[in-house]
Amino acid sequence: MSFTRPEPPYYAVIITSTLDADNLDGYAEMDARMGELGRAQPGYLGRESKTDADGHELTVLYYRDAESIAAWKRHPEHREAQRRGREQWYAGYHIEVARVERAYGFERE
Amino acid sequence: MSFTRPEPPYYAVIITSTLDADNLDGYAEMDARMGELGRAQPGYLGRESKTDADGHELTVLYYRDAESIAAWKRHPEHREAQRRGREQWYAGYHIEVARVERAYGFERE
Numbered sequence: 001m002s003f004t005r006p007e008p009p010y011y012a013v014i015i016t017s018t019l020d021a022d023n024l025d026g027y028a029e030m031d032a033r034m035g036e037l038g039r040a041q042p043g044y045l046g047r048e049s050k051t052d053a054d055g056h057e058l059t060v061l062y063y064r065d066a067e068s069i070a071a072w073k074r075h076p077e078h079r080e081a082q083r084r085g086r087e088q089w090y091a092g093y094h095i096e097v098a099r100v101e102r103a104y105g106f107e108r109e
Numbered sequence: 110m111s112f113t114r115p116e117p118p119y120y121a122v123i124i125t126s127t128l129d130a131d132n133l134d135g136y137a138e139m140d141a142r143m144g145e146l147g148r149a150q151p152g153y154l155g156r157e158s159k160t161d162a163d164g165h166e167l168t169v170l171y172y173r174d175a176e177s178i179a180a181w182k183r184h185p186e187h188r189e190a191q192r193r194g195r196e197q198w199y200a201g202y203h204i205e206v207a208r209v210e211r212a213y214g215f216e217r218e
Contacts, residue, residue, distance in 0.1 A: 001125040001203040012207050014121060014169055016110040016157050020217070048125050050159035050167045058159045058167055060123055066210075086215055094110040094214035098121050098207035101175075105203035106195055108129070 003046030011063040017093035019055035027089045043068025112155030120172040126202035128164035136198045152177025
């Protein structure tokens with residue numbers, strides 16, 4: 001995993017999305033800006049993300065609590081990015097807000 | 110997204126894992142068998158998964174409820190696969206069990 005999690009409970013936002021390959025003007029800049037701004041939000045913990053060659057992305061963003069997620073969703077600059085995403089960059093996306101109840105794992109010595 | 114979700118609440122198991130590229134004997138067969146067996150478990154809803162070239166995988170498995178997850182975790186054949194995974198195939202993994210509280214999205218017309 002790419003960052004150290006706190007003890008549960010905490011929150012995960014699971015995003016499956018598909019970019020529209022023909023309409024990516026301005027996307028890279030906005031994506032970089034949203035990454036920078038998003039990482040600076042109160043309650044942001046970290047992320048896991050994988051994208052395949054045809055623009056299908058699976059991302060999990062982690063937050064301390066549900067209020068941190070709601071606050072980021074209504075951030076003015078992020079709202080504008082969401083609007084442009086729906087109008088232009090994304091063919092579709094699906095977002096799930098989930099409460100992590102338990103976690104475990106192992107790492108080879 | 111790769112399958113149609115029910116209305117929340119439902120459950121997500123978020124798995125980040127790294128395969129040990131030098132110890133994959135028998136892995137493909139077991140992975141195929143666990144996929145087949147896992148899809149047939151009561152309460153299984155579907156999955157999203159992405160793997161990059163160096164064996165890092167991000168997978169989300171979806172279930173109707175927490176009991177379905179617990180039952181699959183203690184399935185005898187799956188327990189044996191978990192044991193071999195820790196001993197041989199995986200350099201590490203991290204598993205989070207999360208309750209999906211809300212979901213939304215859009216699909217371009």
